Amino acid sequence: MDARPASTRQMIEIYRTSPDGLANCPVRDVVQNVFGKWTSLLVMALAEQPYRFGELRRLVPDISQRMLTQTLRDLQRDGYVRREVFPTKPPSVEYSLTDLGRSMHDSLQHLLHWAAANHAAVLRARAAFDATEAN
Amino acid sequence: MDARPASTRQMIEIYRTSPDGLANCPVRDVVQNVFGKWTSLLVMALAEQPYRFGELRRLVPDISQRMLTQTLRDLQRDGYVRREVFPTKPPSVEYSLTDLGRSMHDSLQHLLHWAAANHAAVLRARAAFDATEAN
DNA sequence: CTGAATCCTCGGAGATACTG
C-alpha cells in the first residue's frame, strides 16, 4: 500500500494472517511475553550487569519470590536470559542477558525511555479526560 | 552511578523510588497500559490512517466489540487517540492518533519490528529449553 | 541461598443481548 519497507500495514497483515488467527501471531507472541508485570524491570536490571537471585530480590523488593522465579524462568525459556549455577557451599545462581536478550533490550529501551519522559503528559491527558467525563 | 545519560540504572531507580513503591512507577504506569492484548495492534492500525469503529472491527476480526470499545477508550483516556463524532444520518465516529500517540508509536515500533524479526529465534530457544527440560 | 508446591484473589477478556 505504501513504500515503507516494513510498514504498519505489513505488521497488521502479520497479525492477521498468522496460522491460528491472531492467537499465534509472531509479533504478539513475543511482545506479550515482554510485558508481564516484572519482565521489563528484570530485563533492565540484567542489561546493566549480571545478578544473582538474592541480589535481584533485594533490587526489586516488591516482587514476590514466586514471581521472580517464574519470570526469570520464562525469560530463560525464550532465550533472553542465561542461568549459571555455581556449586559453592551455599549454592549461588547467576543470571545474565544473552545476545538475544541484549538485542531485545535495545529495542525495548526506546519505549521505556519514552515512557519515563512522557509520563507527565499521559497523566495530564488522563486528568483532562476524567474531568470532561465526569459531567 | 555511571556516565550514561538515561542509564538502565537510573531507570531502575525510577522504578524503585516512585511515590507508592512500584505501584505508581511512571515507566510501568505507561508501559503496562501499552501492552494490553489489543493495544499495540490498534495503535499500529491507527498509525497507518484514521479509522472508524466498524472499520477497525473488520480490520481486526478477532476482537470482540466490547474489547474494541474499551481499548479505544483507554487509549483515548491516556491521550494517544482522538475520537471525533460526525453527526451524520447514521452516526459515524472516527479514531486517529494524537501527536502523543504518534510519538509513542515511534518508540513502540522498534520493539514490534524486533519481535517480527526475531520470533523464529525465540521459538528455537523455547524448543531447546523445553527439550532439555523434559528429562 | 535458591528455589518448588499450594492455595487464593482479582482483574483482563470473551459471549451474549440490548439501545440511541
Add this chain to the structure above:
DNA sequence: CAGTATCTCCGAGGATTCAG
C-alpha cells in the same frame, strides 16, 4: 452504526509454606 450492560471464565500474580 456505535456503542452499553451483564454474566462468566481463566490465568497472572500474591501469600505462605516446604525442600535441597
